[in-house]
Amino acid sequence: MRILLFLSFLIMACQPDQSKISFANDYNTSPRELLPEPDLQDRLNNDMILRDSSIKDLQISIWVTTTAEQSPQEVENENWPPQIITTYNIYKDKNNAIVLISEYPFSESGDWFSVNNMYFNAYGFLYAQNIKTITFNSSCDSSAITTHLTTLYNNENTPLTSEFTIMNDNGDTLKTNCDDLYEMEYKTHTNVRSYLQDKGFIE
Numbered sequence: 001m002r003i004l005l006f007l008s009f010l011i012m013a014c015q016p017d018q019s020k021i022s023f024a025n026d027y028n029t030s031p032r033e034l035l036p037e038p039d040l041q042d043r044l045n046n047d048m049i050l051r052d053s054s055i056k057d058l059q060i061s062i063w064v065t066t067t068a069e070q071s072p073q074e075v076e077n078e079n080w081p082p083q084i085i086t087t088y089n090i091y092k093d094k095n096n097a098i099v100l101i102s103e104y105p106f107s108e109s110g111d112w113f114s115v116n117n118m119y120f121n122a123y124g125f126l127y128a129q130n131i132k133t134i135t136f137n138s139s140c141d142s143s144a145i146t147t148h149l150t151t152l153y154n155n156e157n158t159p160l161t162s163e164f165t166i167m168n169d170n171g172d173t174l175k176t177n178c179d180d181l182y183e184m185e186y187k188t189h190t191n192v193r194s195y196l197q198d199k200g201f202i203e
Contacts, residue, residue, distance in 0.1 A: 020072060020201045021061070021090065025097035025124035027191045041161055044152045048119050048128040051100055058091040058099065063201070071200045088199070097122060098192050105184060111136050112182035124192040128152050133182055140178035143169035147181060157190040 037043060063072040067083040075081075084106050091100040103116040112135050119128040131149040138145045147166045154160040166174045166181075189195035196202045 020063075020074070021196065022096065023092070023098040023124070023192055023196070024095050025099075025120060025122055026193055027124040037155075040154060041152060044127050044160070047121075048130070048150075048152075051119055055091065055100070058093060061090050061092075063088040063090065065200075098124070101192075101195065103186070112184075114182070114184040116184075116186045118189070118195065120192050125157060126153055126188070126190050129188065131184070131186060133184055135178075135180070135182045138178055139180050140176065141168045141174065145174070145178060145181060153190075 062075040064075055064081060064087050065072055065085045066081050067085060069081075070085075072088060073081065086106065087104040089100075089102040089104070090098060091102075093099050097120075099120055101118045101120070103118070105114055107113060112133065114131070114133045117130040117132070118126055119130075121127050129151045131147075133147045135145045135147075145166060145168060147164065149162070149164050151162045152160040166178070168174060187198070189198060193202070
């Protein structure tokens with residue numbers, strides 16, 4: 001019996017790690033402090049702005065899926081594969097925590113551009129999401145139209161606030177909605193692990 005258990009242990013130990021990426025802020029292992037914050041909205045918004053302004057200080061890895069390979073593959077030395085479906089920019093801080101993921105679906109027509117920016121805290125939970133979409137050749141304005149959908153999440157991972165803006169190339173806010181704007185739907189993941197599992201980075 002002991003021999004069988006020992007052999008089983010060896011087999012499991014010798015199996016390769018199927019995870020493509022490591023990260024420190026895993027909600028399965030990280031403690032999480034849930035304290036009431038009267039100014040939570042302001043704090044989360046400031047955290048998102050600060051993250052954007054300090055993005056150059058983060059470590060970035062770039063991953064893609066292609067028509068030939070649905071599993072994410074890391075792009076190294078700018079060796080881009082052909083027929084890309086989606087590009088993922090994964091940003092880590094100095095503690096190996098994933099703090100920002102930017103997901104770029106490929107526009108085959110070139111009529112639109114979209115990016116889903118997801119901001120994660122030290123415990124691996126989503127606290128903000130910004131979906132930016134640019135529609136070219138819209139009928140409601142001669143310039144490209146940019147929309148932003150920004151959502152902040154509270155400590156229970158439910159939406160705290162959601163704001164939608166629509167602007168032209170000059171930065172002018174449009175008062176009327178456009179019927180022909182491109183809309184990209186993204187699935188919302190409440191934590192880093194859930195997102196990485198869904199996209200095939202980890203098991």
